[in-house]
Amino acid sequence: MTTIMDIISGRDPHETEFHQAVTEVVGSVKLVLDKNPEYRHARIVERMVEPERIIQFRVPWVDDQGRVQVNRGFRVEMNSAIGPYKGGLRFHPSVNLSILKFLAFEQVFKNALTTLPMGGAKGGADFDPKGKSDNEVMRFCQSFMSELFRHLGADRDVPAGDIGVGGREIGYMFGMYKKLKNEFTGMLTGKSLNWGGSLIRPEATGYGSVYFAQEMLTTRHQTLKDKICLVSGSGNVAQYTTEKIIQLGGNVVTLSDSTGYIYDEKGIDLDKLVYVKYLKNLKRGRIREYAEKYPEAVYMEFDPAADHSPLWNHRADCAFPSATQNEINELDARNLVNNGVQVVCEGANMPTTLEGIDIFLDHKILFAPGKAANAGGVAVSGLEMAQNAMRIKWNSQEVEERLRKIMQHIHRECLVASEEYGTPGNYVNGANIAGFVKVAEAMMDQGVV
Numbered sequence: 084m085t086t087i088m089d090i091i092s093g094r095d096p097h098e099t100e101f102h103q104a105v106t107e108v109v110g111s112v113k114l115v116l117d118k119n120p121e122y123r124h125a126r127i128v129e130r131m132v133e134p135e136r137i138i139q140f141r142v143p144w145v146d147d148q149g150r151v152q153v154n155r156g157f158r159v160e161m162n163s164a165i166g167p168y169k170g171g172l173r174f175h176p177s178v179n180l181s182i183l184k185f186l187a188f189e190q191v192f193k194n195a196l197t198t199l200p201m202g203g204a205k206g207g208a209d210f211d212p213k214g215k216s217d218n219e220v221m222r223f224c225q226s227f228m229s230e231l232f233r234h235l236g237a238d239r240d241v242p243a244g245d246i247g248v249g250g251r252e253i254g255y256m257f258g259m260y261k262k263l264k265n266e267f268t269g270m271l272t273g274k275s276l277n278w279g280g281s282l283i284r285p286e287a288t289g290y291g292s293v294y295f296a297q298e299m300l301t302t303r304h305q306t307l308k309d310k311i312c313l314v315s316g317s318g319n320v321a322q323y324t325t326e327k328i329i330q331l332g333g334n335v336v337t338l339s340d341s342t343g344y345i346y347d348e349k350g351i352d353l354d355k356l357v358y359v360k361y362l363k364n365l366k367r368g369r370i371r372e373y374a375e376k377y378p379e380a381v382y383m384e385f386d387p388a389a390d391h392s393p394l395w396n397h398r399a400d401c402a403f404p405s406a407t408q409n410e411i412n413e414l415d416a417r418n419l420v421n422n423g424v425q426v427v428c429e430g431a432n433m434p435t436t437l438e439g440i441d442i443f444l445d446h447k448i449l450f451a452p453g454k455a456a457n458a459g460g461v462a463v464s465g466l467e468m469a470q471n472a473m474r475i476k477w478n479s480q481e482v483e484e485r486l487r488k489i490m491q492h493i494h495r496e497c498l499v500a501s502e503e504y505g506t507p508g509n510y511v512n513g514a515n516i517a518g519f520v521k522v523a524e525a526m527m528d529q530g531v532v
């Protein structure tokens with residue numbers, strides 16, 4: 084019998100990240116398909132793994148030396164069964180169709196979990212903003228949007244940020260869209276506060292991830308107070324994960340970027356975090372500089388040839404991988420377990436390999452997959468869309484309270500689904516199944532389209 088994996092690996096044999104994301108979901112939803120043969124008959128999964136539309140385009144721009152540069156831009160519109168396409172844009176040299184298809188696929192289930200009406204998409208370019216001047220980034224963003232604009236709209240497709248795309252890039256892209264379409268609409272989220280952005284959107288992914296960890300700990304009558312936490316990354320998600328952990332009494336001892344990590348045994352407090360935000364968001368420097376400013380911290384360079392990451396080999400209670408995909412492999416997972424970790428909460432998308440996930444599940448670690456744990460970002464994007472549509476603005480308490488309730492709801496949904504399908508406490512199955520059923524039901528209602 085031909086399996087889903089045969090179909091996708093036959094069609095696109097090199098898309099390893101996409102295969103990984105699909106393997107994980109298919110493993111969970113098999114339980115649903117066995118109970119609901121109508122989904123098999125309607126070939127729901129076969130349809131879900133094929134993007135509704137992929138847009139690929141040339142992005143030419145001129146650098147500060149007057150040389151013409153050419154990048155490749157994409158938007159993968161995966162599924163619009165429950166709402167307009169929604170998901171971030173990633174600017175990073177590693178961007179390709181495999182990575183964007185895995186991200187768009189994950190986004191479909193994540194967005195369904197938020198309970199808000201959003202379909203799933205992801206896009207970006209193999210452009211590296213690192214080391215570029217503001218003017219170069221602006222010219223790139225303008226060129227990127229001069230093609231993508233025709234596919235976007237508040238009721239059609241609403242991108243946001245992701246790796247390499249923050250407030251600066253969203254601003255440049257919004258400006259170009261507005262000029263080309265001569266309209267001011269909420270067709271991007273993550274906008275600045277004074278022109279349509281929502282309070283708490285920058286904080287939302289990190290805060291939401293920590294709320295999710297808190298909910299998981301509550302099931303074991305514990306809190307984050309005094310817990311030692313390993314956080315990877317030092318960008319948007321890592322910064323606000325760290326902030327919320329500190330607010331809840333935990334102790335964050337690591338941060339990283341793609342070249343290395345810092346270990347600060349005394350803990351990163353709110354003052355040090357202010358410096359990290361300045362270093363990463365304004366100075367656009369390297370995390371190494373943290374250890375130069377705070378000599379109590381040590382900096383370790385990553386060895387690209389190493390079989391594990393030393394960041395995950397410290398004594399700790401909780402781990403919040405918040406940098407990128409596949410940053411925790413099987414050996415890292417074993418190291419975390421041997422070092423006493425009880426909670427692994429994925430702020431990044433798919434940061435753990437399939438083998439790593441198995442280790443966590445086998446050891447009954449409280450393991451939250453990214454599509455549940457980091458859904459707070461897109462949830463507040465959904466709230467930004469709602470505020471834009473109503474032409475109102477909620478205050479930060481209101482938005483954060485909605486975020487907290489959404490994360491509690493997602494946590495409950497995951498637990499309920501995992502129990503209903505015979506794997507209690509397995510948040511991977513819970514998230515995949517709860518997200519899948521909502522999208523599958525909408526696809527059944529809407530016929531074969």
Ligand SMILES: NC(=O)C1=CN([C@@H]2O[C@H](COP(=O)(O)OP(=O)(O)OC[C@H]3O[C@@H](n4cnc5c(N)ncnc54)[C@H](OP(=O)(O)O)[C@@H]3O)[C@@H](O)[C@H]2O)C=CC1
Nearest residue numbers: 246247288316317318319320340341406407431432457460
């Ligand atoms: N922003 C959001 O709202 C959401 C983000 N996510 C996910 O969270 C993760 C982080 O995103 P975000 O914080 O927004 O991105 P940022 O660009 O703000 O930060 C990314 C961080 O991860 C590091 N990083 C990036 N690529 C690699 C790599 N290949 N190897 C090691 N480190 C790397 C970066 O280091 P360096 O500076 O050296 O590149 C940087 O510290 C991603 O997986 C993203 O998809 C998920 C949900 C929402």
Ligand SMILES: O=C(O)CCC(=O)C(=O)O
Nearest residue numbers: 170171243245460461464
């Ligand atoms: O806010 C959004 O629309 C998308 C955020 C995102 O890219 C993600 O959840 O991975």
